[in-house]
Amino acid sequence: MIVYDLQCGHEHRFEAWFGSAADYEAQLGRGLVSCPVCNDGRIEKAVMAPAVSAKSNQSTGTARRHMQEIRKLRAEVEARCDYVGNRFAEEARRRHAEGNDSRGVFGEATLESAIALLEDGIPVAPLPFRPRQTSDA
Numbered sequence: 001m002i003v004y005d006l007q008c009g010h011e012h013r014f015e016a017w018f019g020s021a022a023d024y025e026a027q028l029g030r031g032l033v034s035c036p037v038c039n040d041g042r043i044e045k046a047v048m049a050p051a052v053s054a055k056s057n058q059s060t061g062t063a064r065r066h067m068q069e070i071r072k073l074r075a076e077v078e079a080r081c082d083y084v085g086n087r088f089a090e091e092a093r094r095r096h097a098e099g100n101d102s103r104g105v106f107g108e109a110t111l112e113s114a115i116a117l118l119e120d121g122i123p124v125a126p127l128p129f130r131p132r133q134t135s136d137a
Helices: 021-029 061-080 088-098 111-119
Strands: 002-008 013-018 043-045 081-085 104-107
Touching: 002 021, 013 021, 061 081, 061 104, 081 088, 088 104, 088 111
Parallel strands: 081 104
Antiparallel strands: 002 013, 002 043
């Protein structure tokens, strides 16, 4: 099947489906194609924008925006927080007990230690990136 945007002599635009380009030409030649608005038989193809889909292996604008936001978050965390490595749970607990929240901390923790911190009312959250100290970035 093929779809064409068509236009009559009165400039009414409409869409029509045909089995093939040859079917369109044959029906047009026999006077079987007419405008659904005014029944005009003077029909020609209207200018159409091609339907081109993006390649599946190309990054979308949305993905690029998300990556920019993650980079921005990483820079903000690194500027406002201290990296404490695998001492995260004990350092977060110590700073919370002291009421020392002038700077945050970030690092690595096991799932069990993160859950224990949350159960004790100490706010923690996973970061959507690996700390530079543990990655090649």
